[in-house]
Amino acid sequence: MSSPTAILQVICPDRPALVSELSGWVAANGGNIRHADHHTDAGAGLFLSRIEWALDGFGLPRQAITPAVLALAERLGGEGQVHFSDETPRVAIFVSKQDHALVDLLWRTRAGELPMLVPLVVSNHPDLRQVAEGFGVQFVHLPMTAETKAEVELQQLALLEQHGIELVVLAKYMQVLSPAWLEGFMGGGRSGATVQRQVINIHHSFLPAFKGAQPYHRAWERGVKLIGATAHYVTEDLDGGPIIEQATVHVSHRDDVDDLIRKGRDTERLALARALRLHLRRQVMVYRGRTAVFD
Missing domain, CATH: 3.30.70.260 (ACT domain)
Structure with missing residues (x-):
């Protein structure tokens, strides 16, 4: 080494x-x-x-x-x-039901491609427990409804503090983090800590196009010829945080929505893995709501 x-x-x-x-x-x-x-x-x-x-x-x-x-x-x-360079950040991965991004990140971490420790996977559904535990990672299921969202977010923040988490990755976590959550994680932390906590999300569109829900459906309705995925830092502006990495793939008139979703999953995995590697190698600098990426 x-x-x-x-x-x-x-x-x-x-x-x-x-x-x-x-x-x-x-x-x-x-x-x-x-x-x-x-x-x-x-x-x-x-x-x-x-x-x-x-x-x-x-x-x-x-x-x-x-x-x-x-x-x-x-x-x-x-x-x-x-x-x-020999620092190894502690990372928590948040997921819902889709497994492709989680499996890819855990595999790349185990293979040594991503220099990070993943002690914790948090989900609002129980579906991916076997995936996480198969990689030896603790899985915590915290079901969430509109009525319990504030309470569950407090439980999440307590878990992140308990495990000393520096970075949260939203790997197809189909929930919007509240401003209170973001302030609690990125603005809080142990006294005397100097590590800047951050959150990275993978969004299934080539931002700034098709922000929000069901971007593949809306892309198909518009007849686009190129779809993509965007990995970005999370801010209170929904899907509007500084962009780290993007990946694209061509589609055609023969593709239906399911084809766009299938092809899009490849771009999601690739964009998220690239973004994480750039972040972990400290090749990204954020300023004035945008990024400079020294790759």
Whole structure:
């Protein structure tokens, strides 16, 4: 295995010599840069940078890197964070009845394609218990109705806290997370925790087209020739969060709704797996409601 690396992400106002200043800071501390990616959003006047370097031989002890990065970002008038490649986030997968996305994620995790731990699968239906437990993952069934939604969401949040979950993946979870849930998970957490909690969803359309329910049916009615799936971060704006990855497939007049659903499942699996890998490798940066993906 290669030695662990540190990954610096900085977003700050654009000005000359930023690449030199950031890479120079790494070099001044003895860091050997493995990857460096930068982007200037001229319209927003922002500079985005992702720099990854080997920890072996770096002059700062690991526990001192984050405070140093925060001070560096503050000096540049922006925001910064640092991650380490040997960190393995704890991830919970939320599902309903469809199994294709869950099976794919658990298989890829077991195969080592996705560097994450999945201690928990949560569902509002009991159907996928055997799938989760077949991969050695705890399955928790919490049935939900309109009347019990608030109570069940509190139970979900308690479970996530209990298991130290940093990321929730909605793998065909056919429920809308309430603003209170989102605030409780992404805005809450253990005191002193510095990990930014996030939620990733897979939506079965090529957003922004066909938001909401039954997108394949509506796509078929419009006679589209291309369908897709979109993996995005979840916000209070339904299916409107920053897009991470999309996948598409061609369809024709000979395809009925069932054909679109069948073909669409392949795009859902692919888009979600790609998005998760990009997120876990810290190749995604979110700013102003959109993403920069350094792939």
